[in-house]
Amino acid sequence: MATQDDKLKDIIGHAKEFGFIFPSSEIYDGLSATYDYGQLGVELKNNIKNYWWKSMVHLHENIVGIDAAIFMHPETWKASGHVDAFNDPLIDNKDSKKRYRADVLIEEHIEKIRTKINKDVAKGLKRFGKDFNEQEFRATNPNVLRREAEIKSIEDRMREGLEKENLDAIKQLIEDLGIACPISGSKNWTDVKQFNLMFSTELGSVSGESAKIYLRPETAQGIFVNFLNVQKSGRMKIPFGIAQIGKAFRNEIVARQFIFRMREFEQMEMQFFVRPGEEMRWYEHWKAFRINWHKVLGGDESNYRFHDHIKLAHYANAASDIEFNFPMGFKELEGIHSRTDFDLKQHEKHSGKKLRYFDPEINKSYVPYVIETSIGLDRMFLSVLTMAYKEETLEDGTKRTVLALPPALAPYKVAVMPLTKKDGLPDKAREIISRLKVDFNCQYDEKDSIGKRYRRQDVIGTPFSVTVDHQTLEDNTVTIRDRDTMAQERVAIADLHQIIDNKVSLRNLLKQL
Ligand code: ATP
Secondary structure, three states, X not given: OOOHHHXXXXXXXXXXXXXXXXXXXXXXXXXXXXXXXXXXXHHHHHHHHHHXXXXXXXXXXXXXXXXXXXXXXXXXXXXXXXXXXXXXXXXXEOOOOOEEEHHXXXXXXXXXXHHHHHHHHHHHHHHHHHHOOHHHHHHHOHHHHHHHHHHHHHHHHHHHHHHOXXXXXXXXXXXXXXXXXOOOOOOOEOOOXXXXXXXXXXXXXXXOXXXXXXXXXXXXXXXXXXXXXXXXXXXXXXXXXXXXXXXXXXXXXXXXXXXXXXXXXXXXXXXXXXXXXXXXXXXXXXXXXXXXXXXXXXXXXXXXXXXXXXXXXXXXXXXXXXXXXXXXXXXXXXEEEEEEOHHHHHHHHHHOOOOXXXXXXXXXXXXXXXXXXXXXXXXXXXXXXXXXXXXXXXXXXXXXXXXXXXXXXXXXXXXXXXXXXXXXXXXXXXXXXXHHOOOOOEEEOOOOOHHHHHHHHHHHOOOEEEEEOHHHHHHOEEEEEEOOOOOEXXXXXHHHHHHHHHHHOOHHHHOOO
């Protein structure tokens, strides 16, 4: 059976082979944690963006969008706390010269203990067979209990070290646990240091601290600093939201797992401004709306779960992640955060400008509270590929690889194929495309057997293939083949538009929200 790791490798290979994602600047051996979207990747990515934008902005009369600059006044990042506190603890191995996130090293050690627990459980199952009660075994087996206690003690020490920023304690923990560098195998570690994740550069020709600016590590601040501009120019009334899709940059120490964690990535964020005291109601509202947004894509619902944060960031009074079952296991796909009035208040303080809203209903002026929904577009892309990628064994025993993408997100909606290159069939196929292409992204394909051409569309997720044959010339009918059922049907050319539209329209998703 294919392991989870194999699945990630398969997806990476597939994404490259068919033009979804390439390693960046590959002819120079690539740049770590940086990827380029290819000719099909950009289509899928645009369709995801469109789904998000339409459902967040166009479906809500009280949400509007903006597109703020990546560069912002450097004071922005002092106000937001990123200059002082957007850090990861890093540690170097002196022998391999490799750099690690200290907390990740510890978490990986904990994972190893968990694996041992799972092995104990598997042994128990083997011994007791169908009488085995896993819950009871986990609650009573001395080995399992000892290991669980060990995990708890490590987690407590790590949390305390990180919370108190006691980096010596974190190093001590790594030493006490005997963690070795996976590359050199040595335990020869440097001290733990804080590493700021923001990329910086210089503005204009002057160098030095005064000209230092940052590439934004999140898109949210572009929305906060424009809060009043949008509210006033758009005559927005609270509650209202501002949405944005754009690039963000983080100098991640451990960047791997394909497009899951990159140094340059894209976020789709929405900040929703509410009356103080009403934030919890809206927090619950957006949690429900966002999980539904994922579920209507039609994947297995058990692949999604909420992970409520116990330890909250200093500015938040509630936070939850939507986790998705990636090939590497359940991991954060999206965050929903109740950010209080922290950001707007900080910007008031640092800019000296008032960022208040006069609420005519209660005749009061206040700094609004904010609920934010923040999703990584690239992680969303990976979750869609994970859901869609399938290797199927057909009834006749042959295998096919298919990307069962939600039709509304598929790069091409329909491929049109003349049965042969002769007898005017290509012209007829092109005539059909010229009618459909205004509404659907179409592909023309005349090479190889029809069977091969169908398979080529399956691997890139095209919902429909239309074949033009000699009968078409006589009665203006074609066969249309469905990617998922592989069933073929003879239909009139005049009906094609409607048939395709019924299946691929974004309306199908939007009306379920
Ligand atoms: P993580 O804990 O995985 O580092 P985070 O909690 O720092 O993520 P947020 O700051 O909440 O992430 O950012 C919101 C969203 O942006 C995340 O849910 C994720 O989808 C996306 N994101 C964050 N960092 C990256 C990255 N390095 N590469 C790709 N997407 C990212």
